[in-house]
Structure formats: C-alpha cells, structure tokens
Amino acid sequence: MANSIWTIEEFTCPGCSMSYTATREEHAEAHSGSFKCSICSSVVHSWSGKHHFFGWEAVKTKPPVFGRRWAGVGW
Numbered sequence: 001m002a003n004s005i006w007t008i009e010e011f012t013c014p015g016c017s018m019s020y021t022a023t024r025e026e027h028a029e030a031h032s033g034s035f036k037c038s039i040c041s042s043v044v045h046s047w048s049g050k051h052h053f054f055g056w057e058a059v060k061t062k063p064p065v066f067g068r069r070w071a072g073v074g075w
Helices: none
Strands: 002-012 019-036 043-058
Touching: 002 043
Parallel strands: none
Antiparallel strands: 002 019, 019 043
8 A cells, every 4th residue: 555655756868868757656565667768768767665656757858959059259
C-alpha cells in the first residue's frame, strides 16, 4: 500500500541529454524497475527499494533561438 507522499524528480538521459520528469511514490514493499529514453533507448534511471517511479514525461523546453551570435558587436 502506498502512502500519500509523492515527489516529482527530474532526470537527464546519459546518452542524449534529454530531460525527463517522473513522480516518485513511497511504498511499504520493495519495488524495482527502470526507464529507458524514448530518443536513444539508454537507461535514464533504474531503482530498487521502497519507492516506485511513474508518470515519465519529457521536459518541454523552449526551442533554440537562431540569429546572430554577436548581436550588437557592429559586424
């Protein structure tokens, strides 16, 4: 049986640097599992203990800004 304490944690894929969030839930019994990156299939996080991670989502980031790198330099 799970208690009511949930925390949201952020993880970064070691293969491609994609960021993810997941909800961590504490349990009375031990759980184990892992989550793989949806981009490169690397293991982002694996766990074993009295907690479980669920609700994995990619972190939405702003797209890169394209333009002059040295704006205002006078080139």
